[in-house]
Each structure stands twice: as C-alpha cells, then as structure tokens.
Amino acid sequence: MKKITIIGTGYVGLVTGAGISEFGHDVTCVDINKDKIKKLNLGKIPIYEPELETLVKRNKSKDRLKFSSDIIKAIKTAEIIFIAVGTPQGENNDSDLTAVENVAKLIGENLNKYKIICTKSTVPVGTGKKIENIIKLASSSILFDYVSNPEFLREGAAVKDFLIPDRIVIGSRSKKAFEIMQEVYRPLYLNETPIVSTSIETAEMIKYASNAFLALKISYINEIANLCDLVGADVNVVSKAMGQDGRISSKFLHPGPGFGGSCFPKDTIALANAGKQNNFRMNTVEAAIKTNNEQKLRMVSKLKLLLNNNLKNKTITVLGLAFKPETNDIRDAAAAIIIPKLIESGAIINTYDPVAMENFKLLKLNINYFNNWQDASRDADALILLTEWNEFRGIDLLELKLLLKTPIVLDTKNILSIKKLKSLEFNYDNVGRKTVN
Numbered sequence: 001m002k003k004i005t006i007i008g009t010g011y012v013g014l015v016t017g018a019g020i021s022e023f024g025h026d027v028t029c030v031d032i033n034k035d036k037i038k039k040l041n042l043g044k045i046p047i048y049e050p051e052l053e054t055l056v057k058r059n060k061s062k063d064r065l066k067f068s069s070d071i072i073k074a075i076k077t078a079e080i081i082f083i084a085v086g087t088p089q090g091e092n093n094d095s096d097l098t099a100v101e102n103v104a105k106l107i108g109e110n111l112n113k114y115k116i117i118c119t120k121s122t123v124p125v126g127t128g129k130k131i132e133n134i135i136k137l138a139s140s141s142i143l144f145d146y147v148s149n150p151e152f153l154r155e156g157a158a159v160k161d162f163l164i165p166d167r168i169v170i171g172s173r174s175k176k177a178f179e180i181m182q183e184v185y186r187p188l189y190l191n192e193t194p195i196v197s198t199s200i201e202t203a204e205m206i207k208y209a210s211n212a213f214l215a216l217k218i219s220y221i222n223e224i225a226n227l228c229d230l231v232g233a234d235v236n237v238v239s240k241a242m243g244q245d246g247r248i249s250s251k252f253l254h255p256g257p258g259f260g261g262s263c264f265p266k267d268t269i270a271l272a273n274a275g276k277q278n279n280f281r282m283n284t285v286e287a288a289i290k291t292n293n294e295q296k297l298r299m300v301s302k303l304k305l306l307l308n309n310n311l312k313n314k315t316i317t318v319l320g321l322a323f324k325p326e327t328n329d330i331r332d333a334a335a336a337i338i339i340p341k342l343i344e345s346g347a348i349i350n351t352y353d354p355v356a357m358e359n360f361k362l363l364k365l366n367i368n369y370f371n372n373w374q375d376a377s378r379d380a381d382a383l384i385l386l387t388e389w390n391e392f393r394g395i396d397l398l399e400l401k402l403l404l405k406t407p408i409v410l411d412t413k414n415i416l417s418i419k420k421l422k423s424l425e426f427n428y429d430n431v432g433r434k435t436v437n
Contacts, residue, residue: 001025002184005078007071007103009036011047011158011262011329012120012151013084018052019162021059023187028066030074040067048328048355051159075110080184082149083107083131084120089266093273095124104131108138116177118147122207122267124274128171128200145177148200150207155261156326167194171203208274211267212285217252218259219288222295225255225432235432236414255431257334257386257412258295260323265292265332296337302429303384303410304345312346315405317380319373320387320413322356330359334386334412339365352376354389374403382408388415397424 002025006017009031017029031037036046043060045053059065068074075081083103090096100121107117117135119128132146148171153161168185172178178197182189189195198206225235235255243250259265268289275282307314323333330336333356339349349367353360357369370376373392377383377400385392392413397420401407409421411430421428 002079002180003077004028004080004082004184005030005074006082006084006120007031007074008084008086008099008121009033009040009046009067010084010086011049011155012153013082014040014045014047014056015049015052015153015158015162016082016084016120016151018055018059018065019159020184021065022055022163023184024064025184026064027059028068028074028078030068030071032069032071034069037067037069048326049158050156050326055159071106072110075107076112078115080116080118080180081107082118082120087121087123089269093269095122095266095270097123097127097130100127100131101134104134105138108135111135111139111142111144114143114145116145116147116180118149118181120149120151122150122211122263123148123204124270125201125204125208128204145172145174146200147172147177147181148203149181150203152207152210155329156324165193167196169196169198169203169206171198171200173200208267208271211263212271212282212288214252215259215264215268215292216284216288218254218256218264219291219295221253221255222258222431223291226295226298228432233432238432255414256295256388257299257338257431258292260332260334260336261327261329262331265289268292296334297341299334299338299384299386299410299412300341300345302412303342303382306408306410306427306429307382311342313348314346314381315348315350315379316342317373317377317383317404318342318349318351318367319353319376319383319385319392320389321351321353321360322387325387325389328356328359330356330363335360336363338384338386339367343367350376350380353387354391356387374399377403379403379405381405382410384410384412385416386412388413397421397426401426 004020004025004027006013006029009029017027021027085099085103087095128146128148150169170178170181221239228235239253242248243253268285272282272285318335321330321335323329351367352370352373393415401424407426409426409428414430414433
C-alpha cells in the first residue's frame with residue numbers, strides 16, 4: 001500500500017483518487033476550494049459521472065479515501081503526489097500551466113523526503129522538464145523522481161476507463177520510479193493490462209496524439225455525412241461498413257453536430273499550436289478543428305432551411321445541452337455554440353437536458369428551461385436534438401407531433417426513426433441521411 005496525494009479534485013483528480021483507493025492505497029485528495037472539500041466530505045459529488053459516487057462512498061467508508069484542504073500536510077505525508085489541476089486553453093491557444101506551475105513550486109517548497117511527482121493533468125510536450133526545474137529550484141536538494149502518467153478517461157465512462165483501461169502509460173527517466181508506479185497499478189498489471197514504459201516527452205505526446213486522432217475521426221465522418229446529404233447516400237451505412245474494416249474500427253465514426261467537451265477542442269488546438277511553435281504545420285489537425293467549428297454552424301443553417309430561413313419570433317425546442325450523454329459537462333458543447341446563434345436570429349429557445357441544465361444556466365442566456373422534453377416541446381415551431389441521451393432515443397414521435405405547433409425536427413445525432421418521421425409527415429432533417437428511404 002502506498003500513501004498517495006492527489007492535488008486537484010476536478011474531473012481527473014476525483015476519478016483518479018477514487019480509482020487508486022479502490023486498488024487498496026491510502027489516498028488523500030486535496031484542493032484549495034474549501035467548499036468543494038466540505039461537500040466531498042459530506043458525500044456530495046460535484047460532477048455527474050456514473051458509478052463515481054458509489055466508488056467514492058465505498059472507499060471513504062473503508063478509510064482509504066480522504067478529502068482535505070491542507071495541501072502542505074498532504075504533500076509532506078505522501079510517497080507519491082499526483083498533479084491533477086486544470087490546464088485550460090490560454091489566450092494564445094497554449095495550455096495555461098499556471099496552476100500546474102504553482103503546484104510544482106509548492107511541492108518543491110515542502111519536499112521533506114524522496115517522493116515521486118506524477119502529472120495526470122494534460123500538459124504540452126516539454127512540461128515535465130519545466131516541472132522538474134521548478135521543483136529543484138524551490139526545494140532544498142531533496143531527491144525526487146518525476147513521472148508523466150496521462151489519463152485516457154471518457155466522460156460518462158470514466159470509472160470504467162480507470163478500472164479497466166486499454167493501457168497505462170508511464171513516462172519516466174528512472175527505473176525506480178517506473179517500478180513504484182507499476183506497483184501502484186499492480187491490480188491492473190496482474191490483469192495483464194498493457195503498461196507502456198517510455199520517456200516523459202513521449203508520454204506527453206501520446207496523450208495529445210490520441211485525443212487529436214479521435215477528433216480527426218469525428219471531423220472526418222462529419223464531412224462524409226455532409227457529402228452524403230448532397231449525393232443521397234446514407235452515412236449510417238457508410239460508417240458501419242467502414243468500421244467493419246479492422247484497420248479503421250467503428251469507434252468515433254458517428255456523425256453529429258461536432259465534438260466538444262473538456263479535451264478534444266482544447267487538445268487539438270494545443271497540438272496545432274505546438275506544431276506552429278516548432279515551425280511545423282499540423283495540417284490534418286488544423287483541418288479537423290476547422291471542420292468541427294463549421295459543423296456546429298452547419299446545424300444552424302439546416303434548421304433555418306427547415307423554417308424557410310426565418311427564425312424571428314420562432315420558438316425552438318433544444319433537447320440536449322451536455323456535449324455528450326452521461327455527463328453534465330457543457331464545455332464547447334454544440335448547444336453552447338448553436339443556441340446563441342439561434343437567439344441572434346430572433347428565435348425563442350425552450351430547452352431540456354436530464355442533468356446539464358444547472359451548468360448551462362451559468363452561461364446566463366435568455367432561454368426557457370423545462371423539466372421534461374414534453375413541456376419543452378409544447379407549441380414550439382421546431383425541435384433540434386443535440387445530445388443522444390437514451391431518454392431522447394425513446395421519444396414517442398406521435399406525441400411529439402401533437403405537442404409541436406409545426407412538425408419540424410432536426411435530429412443532429414441520427415437517433416430518431418426516419419421511417420416513423422416520414423409516416424407521421426414530419427418535415428425533418430438529420431446529418432448524412434436526408435434522402436434515406
């Protein structure tokens with residue numbers, strides 16, 4: 001059993017702390033936000049993530065998982081310290097490393113014995129060297145080892161991804177540090193989870209390269225879907241056939257209104273910017289970013305066409321505010337881009353999302369919130385579906401038609417039955433399946 005401190009109780013830090021405590025280690029999650037720590041100690045989870053509350057409660061009850069705002073004490077008592085603070089996109093498109101650098105300095109000032117300093121936060125290539133230098137300058141010659149251990153967590157499936165990962169990446173300059181980190185993940189190692197031992201810089205690059213590639217797949221299938229609209233092909237059949245090729249796989253080949261969330265938009269921009277800083281253009285990554293931005297605006301154009309290019313004083317129902325199902329994260333969500341554009345065109349917005357409405361209210365947009373899709377749809381001129389919650393997959397289309405003032409639907413996630421939409425004489429559109437019989 002290792003004594004481990006996680007600095008930062010955001011999405012990554014909380015899932016990591018709960019997951020590592022599940023492996024039997026003594027974990028303390030710390031944060032400067034005392035109110036958040038107080039709520040966590042009361043059992044209140046600040047994010048919506050399936051299975052996370054159960055995991056936290058189980059390990060708290062076994063005294064393996066603790067929450068504290070005493071960061072200095074947690075640093076001094078730890079054998080391994082995970083840095084899991086935010087790295088938001090900065091003004092110049094670089095990752096803002098202010099929080100990471102502040103934590104590194106604090107660690108250096110409070111080193112009292114050998115420790116492993118491990119970064120979970122997503123950071124640009126070369127950040128590891130910066131952190132090492134900051135700690136060395138701030139410390140009194142106490143030895144330490146630095147490790148890059150990037151996370152690959154999908155929001156909505158993060159607990160499963162942590163406990164049953166595809167691989168563990170450990171970047172280090174020290175054999176000792178690698179072996180200790182391997183021991184941290186011993187239950188996964190015994191289950192034959194691949195553990196990739198590599199350099200710090202390579203580990204940092206693996207994270208960005210992985211996210212950017214998945215973003216590329218999404219932008220690619222969205223462009224294919226847009227062309228399918230024009231030529232009369234069915235993108236669902238196209239993507240399914242593509243996915244049956246083992247070289248391609250079916251994952252992330254689902255067309256829609258564009259990717260969002262805390263990772264893909266920020267990480268693709270940071271990777272493209274890293275290329276520019278090294279006098280190298282990441283042409284495919286830059287194209288994926290451009291395509292993604294245009295895709296969200298394309299959904300606005302589709303809706304306008306359904307309403308004869310007149311949105312003024314039209315009531316539009318928007319179903320889905322989170323960037324994906326099973327999360328309340330609205331960062332770079334399609335709704336956060338599309339709704340303001342609809343408002344600019346004079347539309348009145350009614351909206352509903354199972355879990356993301358409280359977060360969306362923080363954007364302070366002049367829109368109407370409802371507690372179910374039926375009330376949100378009543379007497380609306382059109383409906384646009386932006387998130388593929390299971391609740392929306394089961395919408396009774398006859399009931400929907402009776403609720404709407406005019407039966408106009410834009411299904412940007414391709415989850416509604418085209419056959420039923422046609423039989424009920426909806427005026428509808430989707431992404432890449434417009435002329436499907």
